[in-house]
Amino acid sequence: MKIKKIRRAKLALKKSLTLPRGKYVLRLFVAGATARSLQAVLRVRELCAAELKGRCRLEVIDIYQQPELARENQIVATPTLIKEFPKPMRRFIGNLENLSGLFAELDLVVKNKIIV
């Protein structure tokens, strides 16, 4: 039992270490196809394309389609962008008009490719 646990923990640690450096995992929760949702999706896609080329795994979830995920992920406001990786976990609520906070969190140098 104990050995199993340790093994599992080891595996998780290995996995986290093997994730390529600078790999980003982002999840965006939106509620339906509102203007606000679309805006958020566009902004985050833009960001991934411009700044995190190939290093970004983005998941867009419509909570109307999967309401149980809203509960699991403690979603209150929409849209919400959750930065799962790198740790620590951060939530950005809103339509991502203002990305300065996210940039700071992502340790990105603003390269003027997208308007912050």
Add this chain to the structure above:
Amino acid sequence: MKKPGPKLAASATRLPKCPTGIQGLDEITDGGLPRGRPTLVCGGAGCGKTLLAAEFLVRGAVQFDEPGVLMAFEETEKELKANVASLGFDLEGLVRRKKIVVDYVHVERSEMQESGEYDLEGLFVRLGHAIDSIGAKRVVLDTLEVLFASLPNEAVLRSELRRLFRWLKEKGVTAVITAERGRESLTRHGLEEYVSDCVILLDHRVNDQIATRHLRVVKYRGALHGTNEFPFLIGDDGISVLPITSLALNHQVSTERIATGVPRLDAMLGGKGFFRSSSILLTGTAGTGKTTISSNFAHAAARRGERVLFFSFEESPNQIVRNMHSIGLQLEPLVKRRLLRFHSQRPSLYGLEMHLATMFKEIAAFQPQVVIIDPITSLMDLGTVSEGKGMVTRLIDYLKAGQVTTLFTSLTQGGHALQQSESGMSSLMDAWILLQDFEGNGERNRVLYVLKARGMAHSNQIREFLISDHGIDVVDAYIGASGVLTGSARVAQGDLEKAAVLASQQEAAQLKREVERKRKALERQIGDLRADYETEALELRRIAEQVGTRTLLLGTERTASGILRQADAKVAASTRSKAKPGRKI
């Protein structure tokens, strides 16, 4: 608000209500919370908001088959389950049986940043999903205001909350929203402006070091409701707001009479004792035997097979049992047979209202026919005079509605005018017995009067009552020229009277003897006189006879000599007729 006139008209347009199942709350709100509308429950920390909301849900699911959603913002599902389990609610089981969904909403401010426009659709979706998954009819949001602390944009939050309440109404769910009490407004963040149908205010106050929880329906749109502040308590089976009996005087009355356990006292009360379901006041100073008389009453009732509930605020049950044992009253077997139950509490344990609430609960649980409250005054001391009177009124109303006979004892302070000291209660009582101490001749003696007894011809006499090892004895006090005599003075007076009677008896006997003697003397005299008379009469007769004989002899001699001398016969005849009257004399 306009009062609706006749009741029939009101019921036709009555608002649909959603019963909470919480003891007393449905009475105050006349049927429950407004169905399909949100209700705001506000109050300070620790006054039972979450519990009230949780009980609303649990009772809805269990008693009314209305599943519910609990959206918790403060406590996790696990904590909630543990908290309500201590009150006997099986939240865990209800969640498993899909009667209740608990959704813990956690918003961590530190890991959140605002990055543009947003709304709270996430919350709506979660709530909507939870409601639809079990077909919920009831929703609790506990405590929504946490959002104010965790979401940066208050303007957005406010507009979203407005939308939320509208949405809840559209969904047709009966919602309870809890909120923290604010300094000047009902809630800290002014939630009351969104929830305008029903607002319930909870309060936890400390008065004279005694904390009591209160509940008040501040607002109930479109319905009549009790506007007073009602105390409530959180017990083993959830919340119970004091059952408010209507203060209308329409109790059923009984003509049945019940004995007091003291035969002479029954005799003083029209020969039969008290009326059933009447309220009786027993007043007296310390040590006049109030508890003894009440125990006697309890004993008599329990022996008849009635259930008796004895509230004691001064003595422990064991102490009463022991003390009554000393006067030959066996209470223990009755306690064992569950006919007599004691409920002892220190008056200072909690506030007046809480006492009343526990008493109501006890009475409802035990269903007694006789209740004894010993003494009521120690309860009344907890509040002001008006509070005390209000409490007694409510207690009496409650008991009378249940046809319970109640005996209150009241400890009066020496030196006060009696009528004044009992002004708070006496008018509420049907019978009033006064116990008093008479001090004199170096002793104290107990006396008893019936001051009033509604509806019966009661004795107006003062009686002395004695407590001995075989119980209570009521005896006539001596009332004479020198006032009321009791105790040894009464006994002494009795002896004096006996002596006086004896003396007069002796005198009479002597007089009788004298008269007899005189009569005898007289009779003797009469006898003597008669004897004298008889002797004389005898003498007289003898003399008369002698005279007759002599005359006859004389006549005979004459006739003989006439014959001898050949005399005329006519002469002889005339002499005989002359002799006759002489014999008669």
